[in-house]
Amino acid sequence: MNILPLLITIAGSVFFACTYGQLHPDIPSRYRALPPLREQARILDAWKEERISRIPALLKKYDIDAWLMSMREHAEDPVWWSIKNATQFAAHRRTVLLFHTNTSYLAGRPNPLVWVDNTGQVWDDLRFILMQYQSKRIALNTDKNIAFGGGLHVGEWLELYEQLPYEWMKAVSEPMLAVEYIATRVSGQLGYYRLLQETVWAMIEEAFSERVIKPGATSTVDLEWWFREKIQAQNLSTWVHPRVSVITPESFPGWAGTDDIIREGDLLHVDFGVTAMGMNTDTQHMAYVLRTSEGETDAPNGLIEGIKKANRMQDLVLSQMKPGKTGNAVLQSSLKQMETESITGQIYCHPIGDYAHAPGAVMGKPISVSASLRIMTFLVGFTNLPEYVPVLGELPILPETWYSIELYAYHFVPERKETLRFRLEETVYWVDEQRGWDFVYGRQERLHLINWPPSDVHGSKLLVQS
Structure with missing residues (x-):
C-alpha cells in the first residue's frame, strides 16, 4: 500500500490545525515536495472522477438533458483540460463527449460517452443515441462572453450543423455548466494546494534576501530569471513570468516588472504564479532593502503602515464575499467601506484553480483618487472597467472556489514624502458559514527584509570585496 498520499493528507491536516487563524507564519x-509523477497521476485521476460524477446533478440544476463537446487536437475546448486523464496532453483526432442525465435509455452507460474518431462513424452513433435519448435541451459551449463556456471552435460547430438534425442544433448556451464544473474544487486538493503555496512563500523569502540580492549589483531582471530557474528546479511549471519591480510613485502594476539595479532603500514587489498537479498559484509580496550602510535595522514606519493598510483592504473584501453574492456587489460594498475608512486603493480579485485566471465572479475596477496623484488606469483583472464589470462581475461567488485576493492600497510614506502602491495577492478558500474565508497558507503582514552585507556565523558583517 502506498501511504504517501495519506501521510501528506495527515500532514496537511496537522498543519491546518496548527495554523488556522495565523496570517503571517x-x-x-519550507520548500515542500509533491508526490512522484506516477502518484500525482493517480491522485489527479481520482479527483477527475469525483468531479465528473457531479456533472449529471449540474445538468439537472440548469435543466439540461445533455452536454455535447466536440474538439480536435490543438483546438481543445477549455473544459477538456479539466476532464482529461492525467496522462493525456492533447485531444486525439476528433474527440466528442456527451454528458447526460442518466435517464432510462442511457442509464448504466458511461458518463460521458466518448468517441475518438477520424472516420466519421461518430456522427452515425451520435445521431442514433440522441434519437433514442430524445433529449430536449442540448448544451453546446457557444457562449460569446465567457471563454470557458465558449470553447466550441467554429469548424466543429459547422461540422455539427452538417451532421445533426436541425432541431438538435437549436442548442442551449449555458456557460455556468463550465464555470461551476471547472471552479468547484474537490476535498482532497486543499492539503496539496497548501504545500504548493508554502513552496511559493519559501521561494519569495529566499529571493527577497541577502542570499540572492546584492544591492548595487543585482537587477530586478536578474531576480526574475532567478525565480524562473528556481521554479524549474522545484519541478514546477511557470504560470506567468515573474514580474519584479522597484516601487515608485510612477511604477504601475501591469504585465512587466521594472528594469532597475536594486539599491539600498528600495521597496520591491514581485507578482508570479506556478503550476503543479493541475493547480495554479498567483501571489504578490513586497520587500524592503535595508540601508545597512546607515545602520538601518527595520523598514521605515511609513512602509510598515502601508502593508497594514493593504491588509485592511483584504479584510474588507473578505467580509463582503458572501456565497451567492455577485462580484459587482462585493466590489461596490467593499469600495463603500473603503470610502468610510478613508482608504484609497484598487481591487481586482479573481477566481483561481485549474486556471490561474479561472472561471467565476471577478471583482475589479479602476478607482478614483485625488487630483494630486497622477493615475493611469490599467491592470491585470478588469481594472480598466468602471464600477460595474459586465458579465463576469454579475456571476455569483461560489463557496467551493479558490479566490485570489488581489489589490493595492495607496499610502503616503512620510519618510519618503511619496504616495506609493502597496500591492498584495494571496489565495483564500471557504471554510464554513461560521468561519467564512481563510488564507490557504497565510498572507504577508510584514515586509521581507534584505539585510546586506550578510552576517557571518559570529554575527559580524562580512566585508564586501571590491
Whole structure:
C-alpha cells in the first residue's frame, strides 16, 4: 500500500490545525515536495472522477438533458483540460463527449460517452443515441462572453450543423455548466494546494534576501530569471513570468516588472504564479532593502503602515464575499467601506484553480483618487472597467472556489514624502458559514527584509570585496 498520499493528507491536516487563524507564519516557509509523477497521476485521476460524477446533478440544476463537446487536437475546448486523464496532453483526432442525465435509455452507460474518431462513424452513433435519448435541451459551449463556456471552435460547430438534425442544433448556451464544473474544487486538493503555496512563500523569502540580492549589483531582471530557474528546479511549471519591480510613485502594476539595479532603500514587489498537479498559484509580496550602510535595522514606519493598510483592504473584501453574492456587489460594498475608512486603493480579485485566471465572479475596477496623484488606469483583472464589470462581475461567488485576493492600497510614506502602491495577492478558500474565508497558507503582514552585507556565523558583517 502506498501511504504517501495519506501521510501528506495527515500532514496537511496537522498543519491546518496548527495554523488556522495565523496570517503571517512566524517560522520560515519550507520548500515542500509533491508526490512522484506516477502518484500525482493517480491522485489527479481520482479527483477527475469525483468531479465528473457531479456533472449529471449540474445538468439537472440548469435543466439540461445533455452536454455535447466536440474538439480536435490543438483546438481543445477549455473544459477538456479539466476532464482529461492525467496522462493525456492533447485531444486525439476528433474527440466528442456527451454528458447526460442518466435517464432510462442511457442509464448504466458511461458518463460521458466518448468517441475518438477520424472516420466519421461518430456522427452515425451520435445521431442514433440522441434519437433514442430524445433529449430536449442540448448544451453546446457557444457562449460569446465567457471563454470557458465558449470553447466550441467554429469548424466543429459547422461540422455539427452538417451532421445533426436541425432541431438538435437549436442548442442551449449555458456557460455556468463550465464555470461551476471547472471552479468547484474537490476535498482532497486543499492539503496539496497548501504545500504548493508554502513552496511559493519559501521561494519569495529566499529571493527577497541577502542570499540572492546584492544591492548595487543585482537587477530586478536578474531576480526574475532567478525565480524562473528556481521554479524549474522545484519541478514546477511557470504560470506567468515573474514580474519584479522597484516601487515608485510612477511604477504601475501591469504585465512587466521594472528594469532597475536594486539599491539600498528600495521597496520591491514581485507578482508570479506556478503550476503543479493541475493547480495554479498567483501571489504578490513586497520587500524592503535595508540601508545597512546607515545602520538601518527595520523598514521605515511609513512602509510598515502601508502593508497594514493593504491588509485592511483584504479584510474588507473578505467580509463582503458572501456565497451567492455577485462580484459587482462585493466590489461596490467593499469600495463603500473603503470610502468610510478613508482608504484609497484598487481591487481586482479573481477566481483561481485549474486556471490561474479561472472561471467565476471577478471583482475589479479602476478607482478614483485625488487630483494630486497622477493615475493611469490599467491592470491585470478588469481594472480598466468602471464600477460595474459586465458579465463576469454579475456571476455569483461560489463557496467551493479558490479566490485570489488581489489589490493595492495607496499610502503616503512620510519618510519618503511619496504616495506609493502597496500591492498584495494571496489565495483564500471557504471554510464554513461560521468561519467564512481563510488564507490557504497565510498572507504577508510584514515586509521581507534584505539585510546586506550578510552576517557571518559570529554575527559580524562580512566585508564586501571590491
